[in-house]
Amino acid sequence: MNSANSAAVVVGVDGSERALRAVRLAAAEARRRHRPLRVVHAFIWPLLRVPVEPPEGAPPGGGLRHQAEQVVADAVAAAEAAAPGVPVTGEIIDGEAAAVLLGESPAAALIVLGDRGLGGFASLVVGSVAVQVTTYADCPVLVARGEEHAGGPVVVGVDGSPASRATVEFAAEQASLRGAALHALHAYRHPASSGPGDMQPLVYDESALRGEEDQVLTESLAGVADRYPDVPITHRAVRKRPAAALTEASRDALLVVVGGRGHGPLTGLLLGSVSHAVLHHSASPVAVVRAPE
Ligand SMILES: Nc1ncnc2c1ncn2[C@@H]1O[C@H](COP(=O)(O)OP(=O)(O)OP(=O)(O)O)[C@@H](O)[C@H]1O
Ligand SMILES: [Mg+2]
Numbered sequence: 001m002n003s004a005n006s007a008a009v010v011v012g013v014d015g016s017e018r019a020l021r022a023v024r025l026a027a028a029e030a031r032r033r034h035r036p037l038r039v040v041h042a043f044i045w046p047l048l049r050v051p052v053e054p055p056e057g058a059p060p061g062g063g064l065r066h067q068a069e070q071v072v073a074d075a076v077a078a079a080e081a082a083a084p085g086v087p088v089t090g091e092i093i094d095g096e097a098a099a100v101l102l103g104e105s106p107a108a109a110l111i112v113l114g115d116r117g118l119g120g121f122a123s124l125v126v127g128s129v130a131v132q133v134t135t136y137a138d139c140p141v142l143v144a145r146g147e148e149h150a151g152g153p154v155v156v157g158v159d160g161s162p163a164s165r166a167t168v169e170f171a172a173e174q175a176s177l178r179g180a181a182l183h184a185l186h187a188y189r190h191p192a193s194s195g196p197g198d199m200q201p202l203v204y205d206e207s208a209l210r211g212e213e214d215q216v217l218t219e220s221l222a223g224v225a226d227r228y229p230d231v232p233i234t235h236r237a238v239r240k241r242p243a244a245a246l247t248e249a250s251r252d253a254l255l256v257v258v259g260g261r262g263h264g265p266l267t268g269l270l271l272g273s274v275s276h277a278v279l280h281h282s283a284s285p286v287a288v289v290r291a292p293e
Contacts, residue, residue, distance in 0.1 A: 007109040008038040011079075012101050012129070015041075015071040018114030022144040023075045025285060026112035027083035029142065032177045035109050037083075039075045039090040042100035043068045068092050098132035105137040115145040115279075125280045134260070134279060134288040140170055146283040148254050153183040153234070155253040155284075157246045157274065160186070160216035163259045163291035170289045171257035172224045175231045180254050182224070184235040186217045187245035213237040243277035250282040260290030 011026035013019040023039065030037040045052050045064050054063035072090035079088045093100045097117075105111055113134075116127045126143070134141045156171035158164050168184065175182040217235045225233055238245050250256045258275040279286050 006036070007107060008036045009033065009110045009112060010038045010040055010101070010104045010108040011075070011112040012097065012114075012133070013039055013041050013071055013075040014097065014114075014117040014129075015067075015074075016114060016117045018116045018144065020075065020078050020114075022112045022114040022142075023078045024082045025142060025144045025148075026110075027079040027086055027088070029110060029112065030079075030086045030088075031083040033109060036087040036089065037079055038104075038108075039072055039079060039088065040100065040104060041068055041072050041075075041090070041092050042097040043092045043094050044096055046094045047096070065092075097129045098136075101129070101133045102136055102138075105133075105139045105141075108139045110140050110142055111137055112142045112144065115143050131276075131279070134275070137288075137290065140287055140289045142255075142285060142287045143279060144285050145279075146250065146285065149252050149284055150254070152252040152254045152284070153181040154178065154255050154257060155183045155185055155246065155249045156257040157242060157259070157278070158184050158186045158217060158220045158235075159242070159259070159274070160220060161259070164220045166291040167257055167259040167289045168220050168224060170287065171255075172228045172231055172233075174255060174257065174287070176228045178254060179230075181232040181234065182228075183249070183253075184217055184221055184233070185245055185249055186213055186220075186235070186237045187240045187242035188213045188216075188237065189239065189241065210237065242274045243281070246274070246278045247281040247283070250278070250284045250286075253284040255285050255287060256282050257287045257289060260288050 009026050009030040011023050027037055052063060052065040072092055076088050076090040113130045115130055119127050130143055154171050154175040156168055172182050214237050217237055246256055258278050275288055
């Protein structure tokens with residue numbers, strides 16, 4: 001399982017340039033964590049009964065299976081160049097991409113993906129495989145987008161939900177591995193309501209509210225400084241839409257870390273709306289960390 005030291009960093013590749021960016025991030029991550037890197041290409045064609053071998057008499061280098069082998073070989077070579085010394089293996093797995101990658105997730109330390117792939121819908125900001133895998137994976141998922149802003153902090157979005165703990169822990173570990181600072185950001189819009197139909201007071205004490213929101217941060221960060229004494233930690237509560245605050249912070253961040261789900265039990269199976277928005281607008285790579293069930 002993913003606590004084992006041998007659990008690999010897994011990267012999904014589809015032959016696109018964006019996936020190769022993911023390969024480079026994944027290789028660096030495997031090196032930092034002293035983990036092997038596993039390159040996976042999901043190969044849909046056999047399931048669709050499309051012939052994958054070259055037709056009889058055609059050159060042996062033709063055919064879809066050969067193309068898939070080339071995609072994996074290129075990605076393995078890119079990983080080895082990016083992080084010499086990291087053990088890298090490549091595999092073609094027959095199946096639909098999101099299903100194959102989700103199948104990898106219980107045993108993976110981390111899955112790394114590009115934000116887009118070969119898909120042709122120009123208006124998509126983040127591809128469907130990336131969205132499905134970040135939504136349902138059993139391990140953290142890192143999506144390559146924007147830039148790692150060197151010297152910037154690892155920014156973590158904190159909403160005070162129990163799930164925030166796993167998110168903060170992952171972010172602190174990332175900061176420690178990268179020799180970066182950790183910046184915990186809690187954005188709030190108005191006093192928290194206590195349930196459906198709850199009336200918001202028309203007038204409330206702004207400073208008391210700020211105190212409560214600061215409390216959310218303090219609780220979420222409890223123990224982190226002790227566990228990661230090497231990591232400088234800053235935190236801020238801002239009165240702003242969470243997705244906007246995190247997107248803004250991503251402009252100087254090394255990485256933005258968000259949780260996989262929102263507050264309520266009904267949203268339990270879905271990627272929270274804040275995480276979804278950050279995934280679509282971040283100027284730095286985004287890690288989505290779902291809390292364990
Ligand atoms: N067949 C695949 N095998 C392995 N990983 C894949 C595969 N397809 C996509 N991925 C991974 O997912 C990332 C995002 O690609 P995705 O398919 O979500 O975007 P897209 O192709 O632009 O959109 P869509 O497929 O929804 O039209 C890729 O960069 C790659 O890391
Ligand atoms: Mg695709």
